[in-house]
Amino acid sequence: MKNLLKMTLSTALVFVALIAVSQPPGGGRRGGGPDEMIKREKQAVYAKITDLSEDQKLLLDGIYDEFEVTLKEKFEEIRNSGNREGMREKMQALRKEKDDLVKDVLNEDQFALYQEVSAPRRGRRQGANPNGDGE
Incomplete structure (x- = not known):
């Protein structure tokens, strides 16, 4: 059970990191500043x-x-x-x-x-x- 929880948390952290890195320039605003x-x-x-x-x-x-x-x-x-x-x-x-x-x-x-x-x-x-x- 602990391993499943660790895997789920690890996967969630990876997805959050990918989303943060993939944001366009300008903090997510279309086209930047x-x-x-x-x-x-x-x-x-x-x-x-x-x-x-x-x-x-x-x-x-x-x-x-x-x-x-x-x-x-x-x-x-x-x-x-x-x-x-x-x-x-x-x-x-x-x-x-x-x-x-x-x-x-x-x-x-x-x-x-x-x-x-x-x-x-x-x-x-x-x-x-x-x-x-x-x-």
Whole structure:
């Protein structure tokens, strides 16, 4: 009987350990945290827009780095205040600001490709239309 109990407990511990190890980044949240979300978008943009100059890449890196810092600050601010009112509007405003900066860096064709990459992700997260304009 003791051996059966030990085997059952050992098996249970193995399953618990496997479940804990197999959790995705971000503590089980789908897609990870803001840094993972931004990293995936940036990689998708670079994969889609193949004719970026070195200067454009440097500028985009800076935009994404700043966006990540600002986004983390907003998440922390919301987490600390417990006030989730207006969170969507703040996030949309941040994304619009990033989009405006990106638009200044890319030419018209490149920006259209950027929108193809970023807008569908936004639509899935927010339930917005693929144009990202909230209408």
